[in-house]
Amino acid sequence: xxxxSNMSDRDPRVLRAGMVGMGMIFDETYRPFFxxxxxxxxxxxxxxxxxxxxxxxxTRTGRRAEAYRRHAPGxxxxxxxxxxxxxxxxxxxxxxxxxxxxxxxxxxxEAAQAALAAGRHLLVEKPSVLRLAELDELAxxxxxxxxxxxxxxxxxxxxxxxxxxxxxxxxxLQHVNNGYCSLLEPKSISGSQFAEWIVGRNPGTYVAVHxxxxxxxxxxxxxxxxxxxxxxxxxGPADGPTWDSTQLRLVYAHADGREAAFDIHASWVTPDNFxxxxxxxxxxxFDNGVWNGHSRKRxxxxxxxxxxxxxxxxxxxxxxxxxxxEPWGERAQRGYGVEVIERFMREVAMVEFxxxxxxxxERLAAAGKLAYNDLAADRQxxxxxxxxxxxxxxxxxxxxxxxxEVNAPDGGLVLRTPGSEAAEVLYRPxx
Numbered sequence: 001x002x003x004x005s006n007m008s009d010r011d012p013r014v015l016r017a018g019m020v021g022m023g024m025i026f027d028e029t030y031r032p033f034f035x036x037x038x039x040x041x042x043x044x045x046x047x048x049x050x051x052x053x054x055x056x057x058x059t060r061t062g063r064r065a066e067a068y069r070r071h072a073p074g075x076x077x078x079x080x081x082x083x084x085x086x087x088x089x090x091x092x093x094x095x096x097x098x099x100x101x102x103x104x105x106x107x108x109x110e111a112a113q114a115a116l117a118a119g120r121h122l123l124v125e126k127p128s129v130l131r132l133a134e135l136d137e138l139a140x141x142x143x144x145x146x147x148x149x150x151x152x153x154x155x156x157x158x159x160x161x162x163x164x165x166x167x168x169x170x171x172x173l174q175h176v177n178n179g180y181c182s183l184l185e186p187k188s189i190s191g192s193q194f195a196e197w198i199v200g201r202n203p204g205t206y207v208a209v210h211x212x213x214x215x216x217x218x219x220x221x222x223x224x225x226x227x228x229x230x231x232x233x234x235x236g237p238a239d240g241p242t243w244d245s246t247q248l249r250l251v252y253a254h255a256d257g258r259e260a261a262f263d264i265h266a267s268w269v270t271p272d273n274f275x276x277x278x279x280x281x282x283x284x285x286f287d288n289g290v291w292n293g294h295s296r297k298r299x300x301x302x303x304x305x306x307x308x309x310x311x312x313x314x315x316x317x318x319x320x321x322x323x324x325x326e327p328w329g330e331r332a333q334r335g336y337g338v339e340v341i342e343r344f345m346r347e348v349a350m351v352e353f354x355x356x357x358x359x360x361x362e363r364l365a366a367a368g369k370l371a372y373n374d375l376a377a378d379r380q381x382x383x384x385x386x387x388x389x390x391x392x393x394x395x396x397x398x399x400x401x402x403x404x405e406v407n408a409p410d411g412g413l414v415l416r417t418p419g420s421e422a423a424e425v426l427y428r429p430x431x
Contacts, residue, residue, distance in 0.1 A: 012353075013047065013051065013349070013353050014051045014053070015050060015097045015121075015345060016053060016095060016098075017034070017052055017053065017054050017056075017096060017097070017098050017099075017345075018054075018056040018094070018098070018099045018100070018120070019034075019054060019057045019079075019099075020057075020091060020099060020100065020101045020111045020115075021059065021103035021111075022057055022059050023064070023103075023193075025102040025125060026102050028321050029321065029338050029340075030100060030341060031068070032323075032333035032334075033338050033342055035073055035076055036332065036333070037051070037052045037342070037345070038073070038074045039074060042342070042345060046353075047353035047354045048353065050353060052098075052345045053076075054079050055078075055079055055080065055094075055095070056079055056091045056094050057082065058081075058087035058111075059082075060083065060084070062081050065079075065081040066081065069081070082094075088101075088110065088111035088114050088115075092118040093114075097120065097348070097352075098121040098122070098344075098345070099111070099112075099123070100124075101115070101122070101123070101125060104201075105126075105205055105206060106200075107197075108125070108127070108128060108130075109129045109130070109131075112128070112129070112149070113137065113138060116142055116149060117145070120147060121351075122138075122142070122149045123152060123341070124151050124375075126152055126210065126213065127385045128375055128382060130385055131382070131386050131427075132413065132429075135378060139376045142376075146360075146364060147364075148344075148347060148348060148351060148367055148368070148374075149374070149375035150347070150373040151375055152340055152344075153214075153340075153373065154320070154336050154337045155211075155214055156213065156214065156340075156373075157339055157340050159319055159336070160293050161214060161218070161293075164284070164293075165217070165218045168218055168219065172289075173284075173288065173289050173291065174286055174287050174288050175254065175258070175286055175287040176284055176286050177260055177285050177287065178260055178261045178285055179262045179282065179283060179284040180263050180281075180282070181214075181215075181263070181281070181282045182264075182265045182266070182281045182282075183208070183211070183265075184267045184274070184278070184279040185203070185267065185268040185270060185278055186270050186271065186272040186274060186309075187234070187268070187270065187271065188310070190235045190244075190268040194268075198235060198236075199236065199241070199242050200241045200242055202242070202246050202389075203266040203267055204228065204230070204243070204248050204392075206266070207268075208246065208388075209384075211282070212250065212264065212381050212384045213381050215250065217372055221252035221253060222253045222255075222380075222406075223250065223383060223384060223431065224252060224253050225250075225251040225406065226251075226383075226384055226387035227248075227249045227391065227401075227402075228246060228248045228387075228388045228391045229401070230243045230245055230247060230392060231244050232244055232396075234269040235268070235269060241392075244267060244269040245266060245267035245268075246266050246267075246392070247264075247265050248264045248265075248266075248384075249262070250264070250384055272309065273309055274309070275296075275301070276295065276314065276315045277309045277313040277314050277315055279315070280294070280317075281293065281294045282294075295315055295317060299315055299317060299318070300318065319335055319336060320335045320336055321333065322335050340373075386413060387404035390404065390413075390424075390426055394415070394417065399417055399418075401418050402418070404426065407430050410423065411425035411428050412426075412428060412429050413425070
């Protein structure tokens with residue numbers, strides 16, 4: 001593997017990164033991070049200057065890797081490209097220190113397992129995995145190998161959501177009662193960008209999970225029940241396993257026994273010329289207040305003849321990801337979607353270089369307590385995802401209206417079918 005042009009062979013503060021998957025998420029967030037850190041390495045008084053070069057990538061065919069290499073700036077294109085179905089495992093076995101996984105959600109586990117088994121720090125896109133048993137295995141591997149295992153929930157870094165959590169922690173907003181979240185995406189998402197892997201999938205797992213984590217992390221409640229329904233017939237057959245939209249209901253319990261219910265609606269079949277393009281809305285109701293958030297009301301709307309809303313978005317979320325020309329003439333790409341990746345690399349740098357080697361275990365433990373991204377803190381989110389997927393599978397098989405009870409007397413996740421006394425235990429231990 002080649003050494004980036006701005007990095008000395010003798011520099012000990014180097015985190016060699018590997019990338020599994022180079023689709024839309026790579027282009028929007030990982031690519032700008034690696035391009036930025038190639039120009040300006042990470043720095044912190046605790047660990048000094050730390051380089052984080054992209055030294056290896058893994059994709060199914062290698063085409064996207066080579067297409068990016070041709071126009072990658074600076075030393076970013078000097079990566080080794082692995083291709084084929086075992087590409088992630090071969091990348092993990094190479095000389096990398098950290099592995100980032102941005103594949104379709106039902107391929108996360110295999111790549112993450114390979115990275116952790118090889119003793120590499122891991123960052124995986126949301127949802128981390130689809131089953132609690134898989135989460136247990138990855139968390140155990142991370143403990144065994146003494147490495148970080150983190151998951152990307154970039155919406156927690158959204159300035160609006162940070163402000164919401166601040167109000168909750170400080171007691172300004174008290175005792176959430178219920179809430180509603182919605183995320184609508186255009187048909188081009190399901191019909192072209194994700195057409196290769198969308199069969200059998202649903203937008204709830206893909207995007208509703210952002211809001212599951214927002215609720216879980218912000219309010220600190222105990223998940224009790226999960227219900228879900230949805231619609232089919234646009235992306236796939238009306239009687240098939242591929243879902244156009246989903247309506248998920250989660251019921252949580254406060255420590256005082258009161259319940260709070262949240263409805264999360266997601267769709268990826270909105271018309272491509274819909275004014276919002278990606279439309280996001282939340283409302284949370286408290287004993288003493290109401291929080292409303294809307295992507296179009298807070299943001300900028302743009303119209304350019306022949307470009308919006310397809311090549312350019314009508315509603316621009318400049319907080320998430322924005323290519324900009326800085327006032328001092330530098331071109332950059334900023335936003336919380338990039339910030340969350342930089343934060344992970346800083347956490348790894350702190351573990352490896354933030355003090356004497358004899359105290360590495362202390363630094364690792366401190367990073368593992370960060371519940372916003374640590375894999376071990378993702379249990380309720382993965383529980384909701386596993387429950388939703390099981391409910392939708394039963395629905396597609398002709399048994400709608402199932403529910404999943406969480407931490408029931410007979411298991412951690414128990415699926416119940418209307419009209420039947422028999423229950424299916426999806427996950428035996430307590431969530």
